[in-house]
Amino acid sequence: MGRYRVGLETRERILVATRDLLGEVGIEGVTLKAITDRAGVGAGSFYNLFETKEQAVLEVVREAIAAVDPDPSGVGRESLADLVEAFVRFITGEASGIARIYLQLAASGLTDERMARRVLRSHRRRVERFRDAIAREHPGTGAEEAEARAEAILAALTGFAITWFIDPRFDFAAHAARLLQPR
Numbered sequence: 001m002g003r004y005r006v007g008l009e010t011r012e013r014i015l016v017a018t019r020d021l022l023g024e025v026g027i028e029g030v031t032l033k034a035i036t037d038r039a040g041v042g043a044g045s046f047y048n049l050f051e052t053k054e055q056a057v058l059e060v061v062r063e064a065i066a067a068v069d070p071d072p073s074g075v076g077r078e079s080l081a082d083l084v085e086a087f088v089r090f091i092t093g094e095a096s097g098i099a100r101i102y103l104q105l106a107a108s109g110l111t112d113e114r115m116a117r118r119v120l121r122s123h124r125r126r127v128e129r130f131r132d133a134i135a136r137e138h139p140g141t142g143a144e145e146a147e148a149r150a151e152a153i154l155a156a157l158t159g160f161a162i163t164w165f166i167d168p169r170f171d172f173a174a175h176a177a178r179l180l181q182p183r
Helices: 002-029 032-039 043-049 053-067 080-092 096-108 113-137 143-166 172-178
Strands: none
Touching: 002 032, 002 043, 002 053, 002 096, 032 043, 032 053, 053 096, 080 096, 080 113, 080 143, 080 172, 096 113, 096 143, 113 143, 143 172
């Protein structure tokens, strides 16, 4: 039991170090050495818990997304408005630095096949949640239509997020809210 607790504590130190470094120096400045030095662990300990630096970074991103999740238990009761608001909070809230890094990692999937697979899995789960919310709120909507609408909303939100990062005067929340208005 003691080794398990030590492993959990080491994992948490690595994640805290990764989170802190991302906030201080951005993705470009986060190296394995910087993480292990900050966490006070050796590279072997790091690799016992994470396959790559990117895996640690993605875990930090996953935690930030989970922190604004309207349905963390996965019961499936969130509304489309809840999901859109959570997306806006992730991008504009305290985790906005992490959100920026997530978008950078997603873009790196254009040239990194492994990252592309990870980002695509995350995207597919998000589409499913949006699709299911649409189907619950609009029972007559077919599965294909609900999925297409979910994809369109997520594409718009991602585009709005990129615009907001480039121009903080862009009213991301207002544009996101318009996506919920009847067509």
